[in-house]
Amino acid sequence: MQATESTVLEPLARVASEAGATSLGEQLLAIGAWMADDMAATEAQLRHVEGLHHDPESAKAAAQHLIDSGGKRMRPMIVLLAARLGGETDPRAVRDLAVVSELIHAATLLHDDVIDEGDERRGQPAARRIYSNSASVLGGDHLLIEALLLVERSGDAQLRHSLLTTISEIITAEALQLEWRGRFVPDRELYLRVIRGKTAVLFRWCFQAGAKLAGLTPEQVADLGAAGMALGEAFQLVDDILDLDGDPAATGKALFTDLREGKLTWPLIITAEQQPEFTAQVQACIGGDALDSQAAVVQTLRGCGALEATKALAEQRVEEALALLRKLPESKAQQALVVLARRVVERKG
Amino acid sequence: MQATESTVLEPLARVASEAGATSLGEQLLAIGAWMADDMAATEAQLRHVEGLHHDPESAKAAAQHLIDSGGKRMRPMIVLLAARLGGETDPRAVRDLAVVSELIHAATLLHDDVIDEGDERRGQPAARRIYSNSASVLGGDHLLIEALLLVERSGDAQLRHSLLTTISEIITAEALQLEWRGRFVPDRELYLRVIRGKTAVLFRWCFQAGAKLAGLTPEQVADLGAAGMALGEAFQLVDDILDLDGDPAATGKALFTDLREGKLTWPLIITAEQQPEFTAQVQACIGGDALDSQAAVVQTLRGCGALEATKALAEQRVEEALALLRKLPESKAQQALVVLARRVVERKG
Numbered sequence: 001m002q003a004t005e006s007t008v009l010e011p012l013a014r015v016a017s018e019a020g021a022t023s024l025g026e027q028l029l030a031i032g033a034w035m036a037d038d039m040a041a042t043e044a045q046l047r048h049v050e051g052l053h054h055d056p057e058s059a060k061a062a063a064q065h066l067i068d069s070g071g072k073r074m075r076p077m078i079v080l081l082a083a084r085l086g087g088e089t090d091p092r093a094v095r096d097l098a099v100v101s102e103l104i105h106a107a108t109l110l111h112d113d114v115i116d117e118g119d120e121r122r123g124q125p126a127a128r129r130i131y132s133n134s135a136s137v138l139g140g141d142h143l144l145i146e147a148l149l150l151v152e153r154s155g156d157a158q159l160r161h162s163l164l165t166t167i168s169e170i171i172t173a174e175a176l177q178l179e180w181r182g183r184f185v186p187d188r189e190l191y192l193r194v195i196r197g198k199t200a201v202l203f204r205w206c207f208q209a210g211a212k213l214a215g216l217t218p219e220q221v222a223d224l225g226a227a228g229m230a231l232g233e234a235f236q237l238v239d240d241i242l243d244l245d246g247d248p249a250a251t252g253k254a255l256f257t258d259l260r261e262g263k264l265t266w267p268l269i270i271t272a273e274q275q276p277e278f279t280a281q282v283q284a285c286i287g288g289d290a291l292d293s294q295a296a297v298v299q300t301l302r303g304c305g306a307l308e309a310t311k312a313l314a315e316q317r318v319e320e321a322l323a324l325l326r327k328l329p330e331s332k333a334q335q336a337l338v339v340l341a342r343r344v345v346e347r348k349g
Numbered sequence: 350m351q352a353t354e355s356t357v358l359e360p361l362a363r364v365a366s367e368a369g370a371t372s373l374g375e376q377l378l379a380i381g382a383w384m385a386d387d388m389a390a391t392e393a394q395l396r397h398v399e400g401l402h403h404d405p406e407s408a409k410a411a412a413q414h415l416i417d418s419g420g421k422r423m424r425p426m427i428v429l430l431a432a433r434l435g436g437e438t439d440p441r442a443v444r445d446l447a448v449v450s451e452l453i454h455a456a457t458l459l460h461d462d463v464i465d466e467g468d469e470r471r472g473q474p475a476a477r478r479i480y481s482n483s484a485s486v487l488g489g490d491h492l493l494i495e496a497l498l499l500v501e502r503s504g505d506a507q508l509r510h511s512l513l514t515t516i517s518e519i520i521t522a523e524a525l526q527l528e529w530r531g532r533f534v535p536d537r538e539l540y541l542r543v544i545r546g547k548t549a550v551l552f553r554w555c556f557q558a559g560a561k562l563a564g565l566t567p568e569q570v571a572d573l574g575a576a577g578m579a580l581g582e583a584f585q586l587v588d589d590i591l592d593l594d595g596d597p598a599a600t601g602k603a604l605f606t607d608l609r610e611g612k613l614t615w616p617l618i619i620t621a622e623q624q625p626e627f628t629a630q631v632q633a634c635i636g637g638d639a640l641d642s643q644a645a646v647v648q649t650l651r652g653c654g655a656l657e658a659t660k661a662l663a664e665q666r667v668e669e670a671l672a673l674l675r676k677l678p679e680s681k682a683q684q685a686l687v688v689l690a691r692r693v694v695e696r697k698g
Contacts, residue, residue, distance in 0.1 A: 057521075057524040057525055057527070057528045058524070058527060058528055059520070059523070059524035059527060059528075060524060111486055111487070111490065114463075114482070114483070114486055115482075115483040115486060115487065132527075133463070133464075133482070134463070134464040134527050135524075135527065137460055137463055137464060137486055138460070138464065138520055138523055138524045138527065141460065141493075141516075141520045142517070142520050142521075142524070144490075144493075145513055145516050145517045145520060146517070148497065148513055149510075149513050149514070149517070152509070152510060152513065160501075161498075161501060164494055164497055164498050164501065165498070167490075167494050168491070168494045168495070168498070171408070171487055171490045171491050171494060172406075172491075174408070174487055175406040175407070175408035175409060175484075175487045175491070176406055178406070178407060178408060178481075178483050178484065178487065179406045179407055179408075
């Protein structure tokens with residue numbers, strides 16, 4: 001699909017004035033068209049990660065299964081768009097880093113499914129169910145190393161180093177979440193530490209990686225990193241809402257998955273702050289599939305307006321990200337990132 | 350413990366002439382004394398890996414448990430000794446890389462125990478039994494990233510890159526082993542691919558890392574790498590013998606663990622080549638604890654002289670390593686590496 005300049009620019013120009021879902025959909029299509037070459041190249045590279053096609057081993061098959069199952073490819077899209085914010089870039093380096101971001105994401109999902117004993121992912125059986133836990137552990141290890149080899153090829157020592165510290169933060173957050181799993185402790189600070197590490201730091205890296213390759217100033221790179229953190233938090237807050245009030249056909253995972261796994265989510269925390277007896281209601285849902293308990297939890301949190309409050313907080317974070325994005329000179333890439341940021345709160349899956 | 354020059358040199362000087370166990374023990378003690386400062390510093394650094402002490406999370410506790418459980422510290426010892434083969438080195442860089450080698454080893458053990466559903470390690474319950482599989486997966490991830498951050502600090506781009514490719518080879522070999530687990534296929538080529546990837550490539554990296562920091566020539570670095578490969582193979586062949594004929598008090602793991610897990614080992618392969626009915630005997634041992642079947646396997650392979658043949662092959666590999674080591678100018682470090690190489694075939698645990 002080839003987009004002319006006007007089909008791209010026209011919907012993008014309406015971003016500031018319109019925020020309706022249809023308009024957002026149109027705008028996203030236009031962005032997709034504008035980036036079609038880059039996204040197709042990234043996708044092709046992702047599906048032919050070094051080594052994955054050499055051997056029929058189940059570990060590699062597990063990794064391939066996860067990558068082939070799709071997903072939103074939000075992270076590569078951010079890298080690719082941020083890289084268009086400045087002057088000329090080396091397209092190979094940009095695409096390598098876009099692939100890196102998705103490989104790291106995929107590696108953490110493979111290990112996550114083992115840790116959480118997850119059964120579904122992206123509307124399909126989790127890799128660990130088709131292959132095995134062992135295959136998913138090794139598949140995740142494999143993707144992680146491939147990502148690190150690829151970031152090395154990009155030749156940017158700072159991005160290589162920040163990727164390692166980013167992964168370290170992701171692991172620490174996963175460990176923190178594991179530590180508290182199954183005990184519902186409505187602690188905002190704990191929650192924020194977990195979602196920042198689990199999700200936001202990789203968004204930060206994606207913005208910084210693209211911006212740095214585009215030759216933006218250190219201040220601009222830092223601003224974009226901060227925008228990535230805010231967006232990542234918003235992304236996770238919306239995930240929390242979708243777990244309680246989403247459409248499984250759109251999200252690709254069953255309702256109440258986080259609730260059953262005893263994961264701390266924002267709507268639960270703010271409801272518990274208002275209703276002390278809520279903690280026991282949540283605790284009754286953990287580890288099982290008690291439909292009565294789940295219904296009671298949803299009723300209580302709706303009564304407290306917790307979903308709306310969570311949405312409002314997500315929107316606030318997105319506004320922070322938008323304010324930072326708007327500090328940049330206007331450009332198509334900047335407008336596209338604004339659309340993408342809005343997509344984070346509007347998304348249904 | 351402070352060793353004088355003479356207490357070190359005297360037993361080392363006897364290396365070439367004596368190979369008895371007592372002499373080897375004395376020589377190892379002398380080497381330990383000579384390297385006491387380096388080994389103590391490495392050990393201290395290993396036990397205080399960045400981040401492991403900040404939080405009480407179970408993933409970090411799992412990683413710490415494995416490191417604290419000891420082990421032979423063969424890999425750091427190789428790095429430290431190889432680094433003494435040349436001129437002056439930066440002691441911090443050398444110790445960092447010694448720590449790196451043990452962290453990578455520990456990370457693979459943590460993931461291995463999850464993959465193999467191992468219950469014991471180094472005579473203690475495996476970390477996954479005390480904490481959880483999840484904690485072991487994350488603990489392994491954590492150590493891997495710490496190792497990569499540390500190798501980056503050493504500033505040697507080539508060693509950083511070769512560490513990544515080494516880890517990639519380890520993962521590929523683990524995946525290959527996983528793929529064939531539970532089916533006894535007496536295939537020498539498959540076996541060699543697995544043990545080279547699982548064990549030998551990390552030995553190679555240890556020799557190369559030390560030698561490179563010591564400023565040896567590229568040819569010497571390559572020779573030492575080849576010595577590491579040969580030693581690593583010998584190490585694994587001896588492991589195979591100990592699984593069938595070792596003392597659990599010395600090895601820290603139950604007899605017949607590999608046999609029950611359906612892992613391919615050399616004594617089984619060469620017996621099956623002589624006795625076609627042996628394959629069914631081995632297959633009967635996999636997955637269970639059938640004492641009769643285990644006894645039958647041991648009887649058949651003893652009848653074929655398989656343990657002796659495996660020992661002979663291990664000795665041949667060690668000789669190859671020794672020949673390469675002897676190409677170096679004579680020095681205490683070279684003599685110590687010769688002792689260490691002999692230790693690989695003489696070891697009981």
